[in-house]
Structure formats: structure tokens, C-alpha cells
Amino acid sequence: MRLPPRPQERIDRSRELTFFFEGEPRHGFPGDTVGSALFASGRRVFSRSFKYHRPRGLLCCSGQCPNCLMQVDGVPNVRVCTMPLREGARVRGQNVLGSLDRDVMSVVDKIGGPFTPVGFYYRTMIRPRRAWPLYERFLRNVAGLGKIDRGAGRTRRFDTEHRRVEVLVIGGGRAGIEAARAAAARGEQVVLVDEGLGPGERAAGGSFEVIAPARALGIYEGGLVPVDAGQVLIRFRARRIVVATGAIEQPLVFPGNDLVGVMLPGAVRRLTDEWSLRPGSRAVVIGADERALSVVAELRSAGTEIARVVDLRAESPRRIAAEGKKGRLASVLVDGEGLDCDLLVMSGGRQPAYSLLAQAGARIEYDAGRGVFVPIELPASVEAVGAVAGELPSGATPAATYEGGGKARGKCFVCVCEDVTTKDVRRAIAEGFDSIELAKRYTTVTMGPCQGRLCQLPSVRLYARENGTDEAAIGRTTARPPWAPVSLGLLAGRGHEPARRTSIHERHVQLGARMMWTGAWRRVHSYGDPAGEVRAVHEAVGAIDVSTLGKILVSGPDAAAFLERLYPNRFGDLRPGRIRYSVLGTDAGRIMDDGTIARLDDDRFYVTTTSTGADVVSEWLEWWNAVWGMGVEVVNLTGALAAVNVAGPRARELLGRLTDLDVSNESFSYLDAKQAHVAGVPCLLLRIGFVGELGYELHCSSPYGEYLWSTLLERGADLGLRPFGLEAQRVLRLEKQHILVGQDTDSESNALEAGMPWVVKFDKDEFVGKWALEHVRERGLRERLVGFEMTGWTVPPEGGQIVVDGRPAGRVTSARWSGELRRAIGLAWVPAALAEEDAELAIRVDGRLEQARVRLRPFLDPDGERLRS
Amino acid sequence: MSFLIPCPNCGSRDVNEFAYGGEIAVRPEARPNVRELGSYLYFRRNVAGVQREWWFHRLGCEAWFQAERDTRTNEVLLTERPRASRDEAPPGPEAPALPDTPAV
Known part of the structure; x- marks a missing residue:
């Protein structure tokens, strides 16, 4: 099928490549594209069109048009005319039911016309509504082009x-x-x-x-x-x-202009010059510029007989029509003159x-x-x-279309990507879609794989003529990226999910911990027995890795004044070595984070934040520092420091074994911060009680974390120490009604309504959020975060509704079974009127209403005796 | 969004490295009433033109700075470290019209 060697050819005939088309072996040469090799093997039908499933062949042969889209090695929508041929490539047709040559769906072309006018999918398949799943399944099957290989996963x-x-x-x-x-x-x-x-x-x-x-x-x-x-x-x-980027050859619009065998001049030139192929045996050439007409010489040199050349600059035919047999070009009619041919080169300029x-x-x-x-x-x-x-x-400006009159009933395509015909465009105009941007959305012209390369200009010409105006008045559609089709995988980049792990992570894995995500952190959900872990903390001692806590050092001569001005709680009078809790609020009075702040000395404060709030809080502190220009330095130490919370009635005993520090309640009391060596590791010890028992948070340099953890577990074994995870911690803190910012509060919550008026010091001159909180105080509280315990045994779902008079009036934010209390407990937002001890709540659980009672004080150890013991 | 921002510390970098801190709002000096507070919290001038705003170099030097950006073209005309105190602050933008929405 190849012509004798030609001077400009790209192929290397000394070597042969084998590839597979629909499983059958085919051959080509290095330098071939998949498309040229298929053409050389005699294939003329390369694809089936989007809507009518009409056979389509090479049109532009330069990667612009949709006519050669195929699956290559499992990748759909590959333009085979520009895809270099590889040894062993597996090529298949796409968008067909059956084969490229016999596509069952082509019945749409024969009989579907009256049923599938432009925009039919906006108007049909709507009723009955119940049938939509059926319609949808059908539409999903027929819509779109290639099929994605779902098994491919991340193989590329x-x-x-x-x-x-x-x-x-x-x-x-x-x-x-x-x-x-x-x-x-x-x-x-x-x-x-x-x-x-x-x-x-x-x-x-x-x-x-x-x-x-x-x-x-x-x-x-x-x-x-x-x-x-x-x-x-x-x-x-x-x-x-x-x-x-050059210029793109434009097609002409006439009946049958999509038949296999109708090509643009560039395709002819590439087939003959680069791959030494004869594009057809008898050709008609219709062109509006010199470049188009110059292919005549090339065709002659390739041995193609020229039946007729129509130079649109010299003559202006009124009607052109191509007629086919079995989808392949058979003859061309130019103003009634019939010409048998198997190749029609058309060009409407560039x-x-x-x-x-x-x-x-x-x-x-x-x-x-x-x-x-x-x-x-x-x-x-x-x-x-x-x-x-x-x-x-x-060159010459071609007419909008060369159709009309006569018996030429063939479809006349403006857009080959989306199978939009001149009839569709006329109908859209008749329906009132008179601007080119509306026409684009309604008819989808210019919205296909070619992105308007081959259809924008013809559709604008047609619009101009039908509206009795000119192209300048019609204008063009907006050009948007991407200019070339791109696979989503390429845009997504390499698949990776960054995870932060604490320095103690490997020990948790060795202990068989079940891990979970909290933000970017991997944390321990439990070591298999959350209830047992809770019990250990209540009865003996437990240890939890809290390295994920945000840890920020605020230092400088203005540090105390800075925190005083930023937090609602008072920090100016905090003595070195003491700790105070506060929420952190915005100027709108909303809670953005919470944590403890320890004063290390006059000029240095150690601020802890929630695990997910570390970066936000550190940016927030930096920002106010930039706004106020105070003498403060903010350093985020989160990753640099590890932390372990040791909590339970025997925590003191364990700590006493590992440090020279006097750990008696008198000299190291609740909310004290001390620096000492624990197991030889320099630590900052914070005596705080998030989990409600006597407890010490030990903060040390990250590299020591693993050693500190292991030593604690080893030396605490005989005291009944168990490591515990987040699930146990959630139960423990809930028993104390300690809130979790983000779980029990949202972007609307303020400290007053969240039940923490004691952290808000209104007598301070200024703090961020003071104005808003004052307004809240004046307007009165509307809803309140309260504790509740269930009357029955059911644990309500988090997010469950609080129902008042049959209407939703609040929501459950946390709920757990407390083994210690033998009751289901939780926190919920309720209307302020219900925020009274023993008030009855109705909570929707699985469609039923379950009863609960409000509890305003911690369920366990309400006076904090255990904490202070 | 794909413009470049000249960070005062690190030089010209892709906008994706930065966090936007919003246009510079005038924080009331004394206690505002509810409408004034709502205006300060939620209403921005949202100009089509040059706007002074906060940026944070999150994936770089982790510093806040101020920029003047043309919101129509995303052209960043100037960036500088924040001016130290309120007294030195640039003449603030006019406060936007007061809304009727309650602030809290």
C-alpha cells in the first residue's frame, strides 16, 4: 500500500513494527503514527461519530479533529493520527456497539433524526420522573466517548x-x-x-x-x-x-461533508509526504486558497487521478454535495455535475x-x-x-454553506465533534438562541474535542447568514483553557497523601494500636479496648501520646500584654510557673481554639492549642503581632516537641519514680508548670487535667519522645499503667464536660453560650472579641451547650436532633457510653430556656424520641477533687 | 489564580505559596455599636481596583506582609512588611456603608 520511497518521508523502511488493532496484528514502520500505520493497512473508518455513530475517517491528520479518537493501550480518546507508533501497541475503536465497521448504534443516524433534534435531552426523558434511573442508565451508556479503564488505577x-x-x-x-x-x-x-x-x-x-x-x-x-x-x-x-500556533485549515459546509474520504489539504499532504501513502485513487479538490489547491501536484505525484479542481476564488458554485455508499465517499455533485471519486479535498481557508x-x-x-x-x-x-x-x-471567503435545493438530503455538518448539523443550528435560531454564546451552550457546537478548531468559524458564518448580518456582528465564543485535551491524571499529579506522625508512632504500631486520621496527623484511636483503657485511667494510670497538640512559644517584653490583649481570659497576672486555660476568640466573639497557657518566666509563655488548630493559631498570633507591632516573638514548636499525658490516681507515684522533682501535691499542685528531668529527659511538666484525673503532661524534645514513652510504660507496668487512645480520651473528657473545639463548637459558637463565661474577663480594657461578647451578653443567650444524660440505655448519634414541640431545636455534639457512670452521656446545644439542671430533653434516635436530662455540672468529680488530689 | 507575589523576604513566588488575609479593615478604636461591629466584621469594600491587603507566606518565611494589588488584573504593585503601629498606619480605606445585618 506504500508508495515508492519519497524524499521527505519520515518512515524508516528498514525496520518493521508490529502492533495490534482489535487484537489483530498489523505492521508499520518507525516514524509512522498509529493512524498512518492503520491507514497503510487499508483501514479507512477510524471512529464513529458522537451522536449519530456515522463512520468517520482521517480528516485533518494533525491532531485537531475528533475523527481518529481511539483507545491505545487502555487510554481512551487518543488521537492516533499524531500518536507515534510503538511496538506492541494495542489499539481499539471506541464509542461503538459492535465494531467500527458495523456499529449497532448507527441506527440513530438512520431513524433517530426526528427523535433526536438539537437539545432533545433538555426536553425528553423527563417524564415520568420515576423512570429517570432507567433513562440515566441508558444515557450514561451512550454519552461520552472513550471508556476509562477502571482497572488501571495508578499504573501511570x-x-x-x-x-x-x-x-x-x-x-x-x-x-x-x-x-x-x-x-x-x-x-x-x-x-x-x-x-x-x-x-x-x-x-x-x-x-x-x-x-x-x-x-x-x-x-x-x-x-x-x-x-x-x-x-x-x-x-x-x-x-x-x-x-x-499557526493557523488551522477550515472545512467547508455541504451535505455529506463528514463522509469517509473527505479530507483537509493538510491531511493529504502529510499522508503523501511523510508516510508515502496514497490518500485516494480519484480526487476532487475544492479550495479557497493557494495552499489548498497546491495539493493537486502532490496528489498527482502520488498517482491519484484528479477528477475536478474547484477554485473558489475563480468560481462560486451554489451547491456542493458529497454522496456516499456505506459511509464512504462515492461521488461529488458540484452544481449538479456528478463526479465519481473516493477522495474530496476541501478547504475553506485557514x-x-x-x-x-x-x-x-x-x-x-x-x-x-x-x-x-x-x-x-x-x-x-x-x-x-x-x-x-x-x-x-x-484567499476567498467561502460561502456559509453549499447546500439547498435538489435531492441532496445528506446531513450537512457544522461540527463533526458533536454531530451538529446546519438544520440543528437553524432550529436553535428559530427557538430564539440567536447569540453565538447561547447557540454554543444549546447546540454544543464548539464544545467537543476540537474545542472549536474546525467548527467555530463555520458556525459563525452560518449564524451571520441566518441572522442576515455579518461575522463581525456575531462575534466569537470565549476561548478558555485547556486549549488541548488533557487527562485528569496529569492535572492531579502524583497521588500522595501526606501524613504527620509523632515521634512515638512506631511504638504505637508495635502495641497493635488502631490508627485514625485527625487532620494531617495519624493518631491512636485505641489499643483495642477503649473501655479498659478508660478504666485504667480512673483506677490506676494511663498514658496517651499528645505530641500532636499545638505548642507555641510566645516570648518578648510585651508577651504578657500581647496575650492579655488577645485572649478573653486574664494572663497579665499569671505567675511564672502557673497555667491558665482559655478559649481563643475572634473579633466576632466566636471560639476558634482553646488550650492552656503556662507562664515559664516573666517574658515567656508556653501556649498549647488543639491538635488541628496549631497552624491556624500560630498564624493568628503572628497576624495580631503584625497588626499591633508589639515586642513579641511567636515560634511554633509543634513538630519539635513530643508530649505524653500521664493521668490517673497513680500518676504521681509513677512520676515520683522517674524524677528528682518534689511531686507532692503541696509543691506541685494543680495548674503548676515545672521544668525537670524525667527519666533523664529534660521536660516541661504541666499539671493539667483534660481527662479529669490527676495528670501530668510531659513535654520534651521530639527525639526523646519514644524513649520517654517506653520508660513510662516499663516503669508503670506494675502500677497497672495502660496506654490509651483518642476514643478513651473522648469518653474521659466527656465525663468532665470538657469541650472539644470543632466537635462541640462550630464557627458560630461563643464562649458565653458554650457555657464558659468564666474565661471571659469583661473588666479587661480590651481583648479580641470583647465587643461582640458584650453584645451577646446584652442581647441575652439564645442557645447553650449543656451536658445531658440519657434516661434509657441508648447512646444518641452525634449530630442527633433535640426536639421541642415536634420541631428540631438543637443538636447533640458528643455522646458516649460511660462505663464509670453506667449511663449514656453527652453534650448538646439546646435553647437557652432548657439550660437548667434536670430539664427534660427529647432526642431523636432512629426516628424515635428518647428522653434525656440536662446536667450542667461535670458528670464525674464535679468539684474537681480528683484533679486537685 | 496564578499570579506571582514578591514576598518582602523571599522574592517573587507563586501565589499558591501564600495565604490571603483579606483586605485591610479599619478596626474600631472604641466600642462599636452592633451595626458598626457588623460592618467591621463582615463588610468589605471589595473594590475593583487597587486594594491594600494582608498576605501570609505560609510555604515560605511564614511572615505576614501587606500588598497593594489591582483586583482587576491581579497585578501586585507593592509589598512591604507591616507598618509598626497604628500611628504610622497608612490612611485607612473608607469604611463601607453600614449594613442592617446584626453582628452577633
Whole structure:
């Protein structure tokens, strides 16, 4: 099927490549694309169209049109006309039921016409509503093109690369190469990207870098140009962008213009010159410019007989129609003159590929003289060279369509991607979609895989004629990225899920801990027995890894004044060595975080935050410091420090074994902070009681964390020490009604309504949120966060409704079974009127209402005797 | 959004490295009434033009700074470290019209 060797051919005939089409072996040469090799093997039908499943063959042969989309090695929607042939490639047709040559769905083309007019899916399949699942299943099956290989998973790896470059040239044609050379000669650093195989090393001559095949997807602000280089997305930041994307050959609109055998001149040129293939045996050429008509010589040299050449500059036929047999071109009628042929070369001139320029902010206007849209007024730092800038030889402006009258009943396509016919466009106009932007959305013209490359200009021409105006008045549709189709995998980049682990993580794993996510942290849910872990804390001693707590050092001469001004609680009078709890509020009075603050000395405070709040709080402190310009330094030590909370009645005994510090209640009392060595490790010891029992938080340098943990477990074993996880901690803190910010509060909660008026010191001159809280106090509390215990045995779901008079009036935020109390307990937001001891609550559980009673004080140890013991 | 921001400490970097801190609002000096508070908390001038705003270099030097950005083009005209105290602060933007929405 190949012609004798030709001077410009790209193929290397000395070697043969084998690939598989629908499982059958086929052959090609190095230098072939999958498309050219298939063409060489005699294949003419490459795809089935989107809606009508009409057979389609090579049209542009340059990666613009949708006609050669196939599955290659499991990847759908590959344009095989530009995909280099690889040994062993597995190629299949797509969007067919049956085979490419016999597609059952092509029945839509025969009889579907009256049932599938433009926009039919907006109007049909609506009733009866119950049938929608059926319709949906059907539509999902027929819509879309290729099928994604669900088994592929992450078998392909994608990466993202960030690069800065002085000059980025997009397009490796003559103009692009010249621009790249010129910039390189000026000593600028130049990268050229090309969609095809690129200009090759020789053109570059080592003076600039070439990346090909690679497609620029768009031009974004800041000179950002993402480039699809196959497995790598390169995000170029270019100081100057040179767009040399050339011009795109435009089809003519006439009945049968989509038949297999109708081609654009470029396709003919590539098939003959690059792959030495004869595109057809007898051809008709209809063109509006010199470039199109010049293929006649090429066709002759390839041995194609020329039946007729219609030069649209010299003659203006009224009607052109192509007729086919079995979807293949058989003859062409030009004003009634019938010509048998199997190849029709059509050309409606060339349209500058301006999309990237339009995205960059260039103005695009219709040039009536040349009959195309051209870019004008380019933004600074963007240049256009060559054909895209409108440097085109003049030609004729073809008519909007060459249809009408006669017996030519064939479909006349404006858009081959989405199977939009002239009839569809006329109907859309008749229905009132008279602007090109509305027509785009309604008919989906320009919305297919070619993104308007081949259909924008013809549809604008047709719109102009049907509306009795000109192309300039119709205008164009907005050009948006991506300019070339891109796989979602490439945009997503490498699949990875970053996790933060504490320095004690491996020990938890060894203990068989069940891990869970809390923000980016991996934390211990439990060591298999949450109830037993709770019991150990109540009866003996437990240890929990709390390294994830936010740990921020606030220091400087203004540190006390800074915290005083920021937190609702008082810190100016906090004595060194003492700890105080506070929530942290915004100017709207809302709770954003909570934690304890220990004063280490006059100028240094150790601020702890919730595990997920560390970064937010540290940014918040930094921000107010920037606003107020105070003498304060904020350092986030979260990752640098590990922390273990040792809690339970025997915690003191355990600690006493490991430190020289006097741990008696008299000298180390509740809310004291001390620095001492524990098991030889320098620690900051905070005596606080989130879990409600006598407890010490030991903070030390991260690398010591694992050793400290192991020593505690070893030396506490005979005291009944058990490690405990988050689940146990949740039960323990709930027994004390200690809130979890983010669990029991949301973005609307304030400290007064959350039941913590004692942290709000209204007598302070100023603190962030004071004004809002004063207003809350004046308007009165509307809802309250209260504790409740269930009358029955059911544990209500978190998020469950509190029902008053049959209406939802509040919600459960936390609920757990307390083994210690032998009751289900929880926290809930209720209307303020219900926030009274023993008030009855109705909570919806699985559709039933369950009774609960309000408990305003901690369920366990309400006076904090255990904490202070 | 893909523009570049010249961080006063680190130089020109991709906007994705930064956290936006909002336009600079005038914090009331004395206790505001509910409407004034609501205006301060929730209403922004949202100008189409040059706006002074806070940025935080989250994936860099972790410092807050102020920028003047044209909201129409995302062109960042200037960045600088925050001015130290209230007295030196630039002439504040005009406060937006008071809303009727209660603040709390």
C-alpha cells in the first residue's frame, strides 16, 4: 500500500513494527503514527461519530479533529493520527456497539433524526420522573466517548514540574523556530514546545531547548503556561511568551461533508509526504486558497487521478454535495455535475489558532478582508508570530454553506465533534438562541474535542447568514483553557497523601494500636479496648501520646500584654510557673481554639492549642503581632516537641519514680508548670487535667519522645499503667464536660453560650472579641451547650436532633457510653430556656424520641477533687 | 489564580505559596455599636481596583506582609512588611456603608 520511497518521508523502511488493532496484528514502520500505520493497512473508518455513530475517517491528520479518537493501550480518546507508533501497541475503536465497521448504534443516524433534534435531552426523558434511573442508565451508556479503564488505577505515574524561563515559544513551525533562534541569539534562555515531533535538534542547533511532543494548555496570569508533556505537567513561568500556533485549515459546509474520504489539504499532504501513502485513487479538490489547491501536484505525484479542481476564488458554485455508499465517499455533485471519486479535498481557508492569545487577553476581531478572526492588541509580554498573527496569504471567503435545493438530503455538518448539523443550528435560531454564546451552550457546537478548531468559524458564518448580518456582528465564543485535551491524571499529579506522625508512632504500631486520621496527623484511636483503657485511667494510670497538640512559644517584653490583649481570659497576672486555660476568640466573639497557657518566666509563655488548630493559631498570633507591632516573638514548636499525658490516681507515684522533682501535691499542685528531668529527659511538666484525673503532661524534645514513652510504660507496668487512645480520651473528657473545639463548637459558637463565661474577663480594657461578647451578653443567650444524660440505655448519634414541640431545636455534639457512670452521656446545644439542671430533653434516635436530662455540672468529680488530689 | 507575589523576604513566588488575609479593615478604636461591629466584621469594600491587603507566606518565611494589588488584573504593585503601629498606619480605606445585618 506504500508508495515508492519519497524524499521527505519520515518512515524508516528498514525496520518493521508490529502492533495490534482489535487484537489483530498489523505492521508499520518507525516514524509512522498509529493512524498512518492503520491507514497503510487499508483501514479507512477510524471512529464513529458522537451522536449519530456515522463512520468517520482521517480528516485533518494533525491532531485537531475528533475523527481518529481511539483507545491505545487502555487510554481512551487518543488521537492516533499524531500518536507515534510503538511496538506492541494495542489499539481499539471506541464509542461503538459492535465494531467500527458495523456499529449497532448507527441506527440513530438512520431513524433517530426526528427523535433526536438539537437539545432533545433538555426536553425528553423527563417524564415520568420515576423512570429517570432507567433513562440515566441508558444515557450514561451512550454519552461520552472513550471508556476509562477502571482497572488501571495508578499504573501511570504523573508528575508536575515547575520551571522558570525567559522566553517560551509555543509552536515549532517556521515562525516559531525563527523567533526562538532570534531570542537565543540575543542571549535569552529559550524553550520551544511543539505539539508534534518538533523541529528537531538541527533546527535548534543547540541554542534553545525543544520539548516535543508537548501541548501548551493555556496562558494564565503571571505568565503561567502549563504544558502537557505526556507524563509530566510542566508549569512554565515565562517572562515573555511567543505564540506561534499557526493557523488551522477550515472545512467547508455541504451535505455529506463528514463522509469517509473527505479530507483537509493538510491531511493529504502529510499522508503523501511523510508516510508515502496514497490518500485516494480519484480526487476532487475544492479550495479557497493557494495552499489548498497546491495539493493537486502532490496528489498527482502520488498517482491519484484528479477528477475536478474547484477554485473558489475563480468560481462560486451554489451547491456542493458529497454522496456516499456505506459511509464512504462515492461521488461529488458540484452544481449538479456528478463526479465519481473516493477522495474530496476541501478547504475553506485557514483560521489563525488564536485561542491562547485570547486567553492571555488579546482582542480578537473579524477581518472581513481575509474572512477570518485575527488577534489584535496583544497584552505586554505576549507576542504572536507567523500565521496566528494573521500573516496569511489572501484567499476567498467561502460561502456559509453549499447546500439547498435538489435531492441532496445528506446531513450537512457544522461540527463533526458533536454531530451538529446546519438544520440543528437553524432550529436553535428559530427557538430564539440567536447569540453565538447561547447557540454554543444549546447546540454544543464548539464544545467537543476540537474545542472549536474546525467548527467555530463555520458556525459563525452560518449564524451571520441566518441572522442576515455579518461575522463581525456575531462575534466569537470565549476561548478558555485547556486549549488541548488533557487527562485528569496529569492535572492531579502524583497521588500522595501526606501524613504527620509523632515521634512515638512506631511504638504505637508495635502495641497493635488502631490508627485514625485527625487532620494531617495519624493518631491512636485505641489499643483495642477503649473501655479498659478508660478504666485504667480512673483506677490506676494511663498514658496517651499528645505530641500532636499545638505548642507555641510566645516570648518578648510585651508577651504578657500581647496575650492579655488577645485572649478573653486574664494572663497579665499569671505567675511564672502557673497555667491558665482559655478559649481563643475572634473579633466576632466566636471560639476558634482553646488550650492552656503556662507562664515559664516573666517574658515567656508556653501556649498549647488543639491538635488541628496549631497552624491556624500560630498564624493568628503572628497576624495580631503584625497588626499591633508589639515586642513579641511567636515560634511554633509543634513538630519539635513530643508530649505524653500521664493521668490517673497513680500518676504521681509513677512520676515520683522517674524524677528528682518534689511531686507532692503541696509543691506541685494543680495548674503548676515545672521544668525537670524525667527519666533523664529534660521536660516541661504541666499539671493539667483534660481527662479529669490527676495528670501530668510531659513535654520534651521530639527525639526523646519514644524513649520517654517506653520508660513510662516499663516503669508503670506494675502500677497497672495502660496506654490509651483518642476514643478513651473522648469518653474521659466527656465525663468532665470538657469541650472539644470543632466537635462541640462550630464557627458560630461563643464562649458565653458554650457555657464558659468564666474565661471571659469583661473588666479587661480590651481583648479580641470583647465587643461582640458584650453584645451577646446584652442581647441575652439564645442557645447553650449543656451536658445531658440519657434516661434509657441508648447512646444518641452525634449530630442527633433535640426536639421541642415536634420541631428540631438543637443538636447533640458528643455522646458516649460511660462505663464509670453506667449511663449514656453527652453534650448538646439546646435553647437557652432548657439550660437548667434536670430539664427534660427529647432526642431523636432512629426516628424515635428518647428522653434525656440536662446536667450542667461535670458528670464525674464535679468539684474537681480528683484533679486537685 | 496564578499570579506571582514578591514576598518582602523571599522574592517573587507563586501565589499558591501564600495565604490571603483579606483586605485591610479599619478596626474600631472604641466600642462599636452592633451595626458598626457588623460592618467591621463582615463588610468589605471589595473594590475593583487597587486594594491594600494582608498576605501570609505560609510555604515560605511564614511572615505576614501587606500588598497593594489591582483586583482587576491581579497585578501586585507593592509589598512591604507591616507598618509598626497604628500611628504610622497608612490612611485607612473608607469604611463601607453600614449594613442592617446584626453582628452577633
